[in-house]
Amino acid sequence: MPKMNAFYAQSGGVTAVINATACGVIETARKYRSRIGKVYAGRNGIIGALTEDMIDTGRETAGSIAALRHTPGGAFGSARYKLKGLEENRAQYERLIEVFKAHDIGYFFYNGGNDSMDTAHKVSLISKRMGFPVTCLGIPKTVDNDLPVTDNCPGFGSVAKYVAVSTREAALDVLSMSKTSTKVFILEVMGRHAGWIAAAGGLAGTKPGDAPHIILFPEIPFDQTAFLKRVKESVTKYDYCVIVVSEGARFADGRFLAEAGTRDAFGHAQLGGVAPVVAHMVRDNLGYKFHYAIADYLQRSARHIASATDVRQAYAVGKEAVKMALAGHTAVMPVIIRVSDQPYRWKIGQAPLSKIANKEKMLPRRYISRDGFSITEACRRYLSPLIRGEDYPPYINGLPKYPSLKNVPVPKKLKAGFVV
């Protein structure tokens, strides 16, 4: 293969470590200058390719690229934009190849979740059919930890650590106050479909009676009676109750608890998430004073408390994706393989994109306690290594130093624009 340029794009919700993956891709590509020319990044993800709005990462210093390793968010912009089936969206795929061709792009690194793996897979197919074969690598990224095959997903370990640390800290606060004030504290966390993040809250406690006393998983149909009974037991026994609830918690009929909220005078659903619904339920039925927090973006951008394991793995999948591409592999994704739990050892393997695309890995039932309100030892063994190690960013004047890139545009070559 002659020397070709590479295109890297970030996709979907960003994480505390997606830039560490970008760092792995760019630093590794720079080591193989004889084979990979420029590394272009999509401004706002794949949209940058479609609209020929690309960033020349070659204009960034080695220091700026190195700093990506400790900077949260998506340095080039990400996008929630899904390319649909080849037949309905042929024009989009063709445009993509046209842009790649115009810029001598022979490598496509797509950093995202299941949808993105599907897109990368399709681009590999259509590029071949169009006679301009592009080496397509998926690179895993998702706080939801729901990609199959890979043992875990970069991005998850850091949000898991944030949730476990925050639960432990808030629990100490609530316990201090429980005699005269707050008895019940609810922390709402992400995970619309899978309960991996909520499960991570379970790491906060290590012995019976420790918080969290209840975890509400999307995988377990919500049973109000059993839930309230458990809240009451916890308050009676320990004087407080800490609840970690997944935004995806739902009733047996599939309705989200978050949608069970009250409606305003115009019939609009209440805007709060699931935490206020659960809080309402506790107050109305048991009368306990409560507080709740909604971590939202704070949990997935909290680079200040990232897991060192996660950072290393995020970098590694970026680095290995480049190596796989150079070794001639296409339509594959680097995966994390767990070699052993204790001591935790892992290595990077490889899986075909077709096995990853559009599949979701739920929290297995054996990771959830029989009563459905906590995690099992097996779950703890799985989760624990993923949050290990601290990897603090540098600070200046009390604040983390998160530099932004210059993001210099690549001059356009195509006459036609493209509307996304």
Added chain:
Amino acid sequence: MPKMNAFYAQSGGVTAVINATACGVIETARKYRSRIGKVYAGRNGIIGALTEDMIDTGRETAGSIAALRHTPGGAFGSARYKLKGLEENRAQYERLIEVFKAHDIGYFFYNGGNDSMDTAHKVSLISKRMGFPVTCLGIPKTVDNDLPVTDNCPGFGSVAKYVAVSTREAALDVLSMSKTSTKVFILEVMGRHAGWIAAAGGLAGTKPGDAPHIILFPEIPFDQTAFLKRVKESVTKYDYCVIVVSEGARFADGRFLAEAGTRDAFGHAQLGGVAPVVAHMVRDNLGYKFHYAIADYLQRSARHIASATDVRQAYAVGKEAVKMALAGHTAVMPVIIRVSDQPYRWKIGQAPLSKIANKEKMLPRRYISRDGFSITEACRRYLSPLIRGEDYPPYINGLPKYPSLKNVPVPKKLKAGFVV
């Protein structure tokens, strides 16, 4: 004064560093064993004194006491419990003195906010009148930073750092997503009466265009038209808008924004805080996609990202309170005096409790920009040193090590109980 025991109690909402103050008190008292006997702590604050439910801190090892310095929450339990005026509540004050007398307690260290300073002041008065003069020291603690005289309050620096760091991190996330997804992000922070914590969010940005683009302070009457105009300007210009809103934000007539939320079918006020109200407003008027986070207890328990300056000051006020007591001062509180901004230098001074009790220090108008939506340079100069330095707790297996104390009870000596 013969050798007497000391009583230490935590009061009101706890902070990430109130235990650092406890550490300062206990370690210092232990250095003066010839003059201070035992240090007892109130289980659940002042309630522990009233009910004669005290903890013997002498049963804790030096290592356990040292670990308080990095452990959030209130190690002995705190209480939201206000002793009212001497006349209405004479029995309570008399009971307190009775307990102190029974346990040879000659020193009372009360670690709290304005209400607690009032109580400590009254105890000093009544103990004298009752012929059992107790040396009463107030020790400042409040995330709200609203105590007068002292330049700042231990507890505030750490919540300020948490809010500034979180705002900076979440802003990078939102900016990455703004092209196709979230345009507006709202972070709700504490501060029911004073906007100090919201102001700290302003430290996240350092140049024009940086987040946060809007801060909503309790001190500035909310103007919906001006607010929406500013949101629109920010999204138009920067493609996103980050808003930090104080839970105490209010309309010109004094109503809290949080109370302007929708009501359910039973007429209950919506349970969400101010963030969903602001989000609703943005969506209904401008149609932007939003996300919001409610930091709640996470912000004040986040010892993992405590300010090193705050930890040092929290320890120092505890230490100096003991020294002041030994020097014969009573009805006073150690205060932090700022010697210079740059380099930041501070020392501990002393103020009479009568000057502190029941007074609130609002964010001065000159700390808020003319348009009411951001902080001024003067505010930045004031806040910046308070969040400086990191003081990470030790970690085991990816989680901060926050040991709990044995909290061995002091045997009761009084026959009569007391119902609070």
